[in-house]
Amino acid sequence: MVDDRNRNLTIMGESSTAGGKFDKMRVMGECQVNGDLEVRSCKVMGNCTVNGGMTCGYFRNMGEVTVHGELNADEMRLIGQTSVKEQCSVRKAGIYGELNCEKTLSGEEMLVRGMLHSRGNVSLEKLDMKGGIFVDGLLNCGTIEIVLKFDADNYVREIGTGSISVKKKRSIFNHAPVVNFQADLIEGDDIDLEYTTARVVRGARVAIGTGCKIDRIEYTETYTSERHTEVGEAVKILEEKKETEK
Structure with missing residues (x-):
């Protein structure tokens, strides 16, 4: 895994990247991440697919995000559609769009003004x-x-x-x-x-x-x-x- 925690990752347009550790990540287009991803802050305003797990301090989705591994976040605000194929863990969440969890979901506080869907x-x-x-x-x-x-x-x-x-x-x-x-x-x-x-x-x-x-x-x-x-x-x-x- 690439360790770029002192660097930011910005993707505009259509692109793909390997997984890694970053400080801030921003997607304003279409992105595919191949591998586990660890970021302090992640904001998506387009489409993003993570072929691995995702760990972040703050996660904001205003587009469409699919995580094929586990999603672990301290805080997240979902306005678009988010799908998690493995376990999902978040301390505090605000769901104004849609969250789909294929397996278990755990956390502390959750505010739902959109749709929460969990198979586990x-x-x-x-x-x-x-x-x-x-x-x-x-x-x-x-x-x-x-x-x-x-x-x-x-x-x-x-x-x-x-x-x-x-x-x-x-x-x-x-x-x-x-x-x-x-x-x-x-x-x-x-x-x-x-x-x-x-x-x-x-x-x-x-x-x-x-x-x-x-x-x-x-x-x-x-x-x-x-x-x-x-x-x-x-x-x-x-x-x-x-x-x-x-």
Whole structure:
């Protein structure tokens, strides 16, 4: 690998380059990188294909980027389309375009105003979503806040969380029907749902709002439901005693 960390790499037009270590990388055209890439800052305003892994401090994509290896970033802001074929790890991310992960995704804070798509598990500390999400695995997240848009399909196979809130986007201009958020299993401590379709909801404190269709609810502390909901059954689960009798 070429070590040019004190140099910048700027690509304008159509070009290809070997992988390496650079300080700053800027693409304003079409670029193919053959090998692993390590940069402090990477900004793409065109098309870029990395035939290897990519590690960067700051990653900003306003075009189309495909990484055939792993993507590791401290911070990234995605306005265009980004595809990662292997594992993706980012500390803090803002997604205003589209992020497609073929395998697992992990990080701390993620703000989604575009589309997040993952075929594997997703592990985060905080998710703030007002876009679209599709996770064909487990979404494990400390705090989840989801605001449903009128034209977005949302599906997560399984959710494990400390707290989750799913609400309808409020608007005085658009009264189109909302597409429900869908999940097979939602499990957490504090669960507050609107316009959600799920097979099982399991939590300590569960609140079911307008537009929900839930087959089974299991709760340990409190359960409330509003009108215009469909709940198959709601069962209070008694917690097992932590101490056994001597």
